[in-house]
Amino acid sequence: MHEWALAEAVISSALDFSKENRLKEIKEITVALGELQQIDREVFDFALSEIMKSKGLEFRVVLRRKKSLLKCKRCNEEWSFDTGKLNEQEKESIHFIPELVHDYQGCPKCGSPDFKILKGRGVWLDSIRGD
Amino acid sequence: MDPRTCVIKKRIEGIKRIIAVAGGKGGIGKSLVSSVMALNLSNMGYRVGLLDLDFSGPSAHLILGTGRSTQPREEKGVIPPTVCGIKFFSLVFYSGKKPSPLRGIDISNIIKEILCITRWGELDVLVIDMPPGMGDAILDPISLMDAEFLVVTTPSLVSVGTVSKFLSFLEESGTPSLGVLENMRIKETSRNFFGADFLGSIKLDLDLEKALGKPEKLMQTKFSSELREIMEKVF
Numbered sequence: 001m002h003e004w005a006l007a008e009a010v011i012s013s014a015l016d017f018s019k020e021n022r023l024k025e026i027k028e029i030t031v032a033l034g035e036l037q038q039i040d041r042e043v044f045d046f047a048l049s050e051i052m053k054s055k056g057l058e059f060r061v062v063l064r065r066k067k068s069l070l071k072c073k074r075c076n077e078e079w080s081f082d083t084g085k086l087n088e089q090e091k092e093s094i095h096f097i098p099e100l101v102h103d104y105q106g107c108p109k110c111g112s113p114d115f116k117i118l119k120g121r122g123v124w125l126d127s128i129r130g131d
Numbered sequence: 132m133d134p135r136t137c138v139i140k141k142r143i144e145g146i147k148r149i150i151a152v153a154g155g156k157g158g159i160g161k162s163l164v165s166s167v168m169a170l171n172l173s174n175m176g177y178r179v180g181l182l183d184l185d186f187s188g189p190s191a192h193l194i195l196g197t198g199r200s201t202q203p204r205e206e207k208g209v210i211p212p213t214v215c216g217i218k219f220f221s222l223v224f225y226s227g228k229k230p231s232p233l234r235g236i237d238i239s240n241i242i243k244e245i246l247c248i249t250r251w252g253e254l255d256v257l258v259i260d261m262p263p264g265m266g267d268a269i270l271d272p273i274s275l276m277d278a279e280f281l282v283v284t285t286p287s288l289v290s291v292g293t294v295s296k297f298l299s300f301l302e303e304s305g306t307p308s309l310g311v312l313e314n315m316r317i318k319e320t321s322r323n324f325f326g327a328d329f330l331g332s333i334k335l336d337l338d339l340e341k342a343l344g345k346p347e348k349l350m351q352t353k354f355s356s357e358l359r360e361i362m363e364k365v366f
């Protein structure tokens with residue numbers, strides 16, 4: 001369950017943000033889950049609520065899947081990540097470290113491993129609402 | 132907002148000292164120095180971790196001879212496996228057979244991701260085997276850790292120039308430096324370019340190669356005993 005570590009990161013940065021900006025309370029946070037990292041939404045959700053419970057926190061958490069966008073540096077082709085032919089272990093590696101997609105997949109058009117991850121990499125704290 | 136940045140501090144809370152073994156160049160012995168240092172510290176009774184961040188040329192696992200079955204455990208994050216008493220983490224646990232060349236932004240992201248998910252627990256020392264180079268991509272995420280830098284060089288003039296640059300870079304950025312270790316010394320007396328920053332030398336040790344992958348043998352090399360003398364100045 002390495003989702004737990006990421007959930008912890010989300011909660012601590014929301015708390016840090018609210019402290020820095022002197023929020024009285026957090027009402028809602030929106031978290032983007034980049035497709036590449038293949039976060040198990042249920043596990044992540046569970047971890048979030050457990051961590052919040054343990055800290056006595058109560059606010060709404062909105063989870064949004066974010067489609068990935070990859071762009072080839074050689075031929076400019078753009079595409080979205082697809083677990084396609086990857087085996088379990090390869091998927092798992094990308095789940096831990098999204099950049100490792102470079103080790104296992106190339107550009108679908110020219111095969112180059114030199115591509116950029118433009119969107120949908122991993123866990124991102126999109127917004128915090130509070131007052 | 133990147134949620135990883137603020138949890139990194141928390142992940143390294145239980146670590147007393149972080150030593151980044153660096154040097155502008157490749158092939159000068161950074162991996163040997165960091166791995167053998169970790170082995171010695173563990174032997175001396177320190178709780179020690181070793182983190183291999185040289186993604187394009189990971190070698191600590193080869194030096195320590197970790198087997199295929201050595202894998203991190205998942206528990207509210209990633210728990211590094213223990214190798215010869217050392218908590219060891221390397222990207223080789225996850226990377227493919229032929230690692231791809233990575234760009235700066237990817238390297239930063241990987242380092243942050245590793246620091247965010249790895250749970251080291253309580254350590255006296257974490258040794259980091261750094262990649263060659265001194266770009267922001269590498270040093271920015273490391274700066275989140277308050278590491279002390281140990282700079283490795285060889286007697287070659289080419290390497291010495293790089294180290295001088297490295298030292299002034301560390302000074303300008305206010306990063307603590309432990310000093311310079313000269314590795315692969317050939318002549319008995321060589322010049323000391325670094326004044327007070329100079330920690331000592333390790334000679335070229337032709338028996339080293341045979342000991343790679345065999346921790347007990349590594350500990351008995353001249354390399355190891357010379358490194359221990361230098362370590363006394365640091366620990």
Ligand SMILES: Nc1ncnc2c1ncn2[C@@H]1O[C@H](COP(=O)(O)OP(=O)(O)O)[C@@H](O)[C@H]1O
Binds near residue numbers: 157161335340
């Ligand atoms: N003092 C030494 N004597 C002999 N060989 C050495 C010595 N230090 C390092 N080496 C060898 O040089 C090579 C490069 O060392 P390594 O630690 O991988 O360098 P780096 O991590 O800086 O790229 C390795 O094969 C290593 O065994």
Ligand SMILES: [Mg+2]
Binds near residue numbers: 162189
């Ligand atoms: Mg190395």
Ligand SMILES: [Zn+2]
Binds near residue numbers: 112
């Ligand atoms: Zn292409």
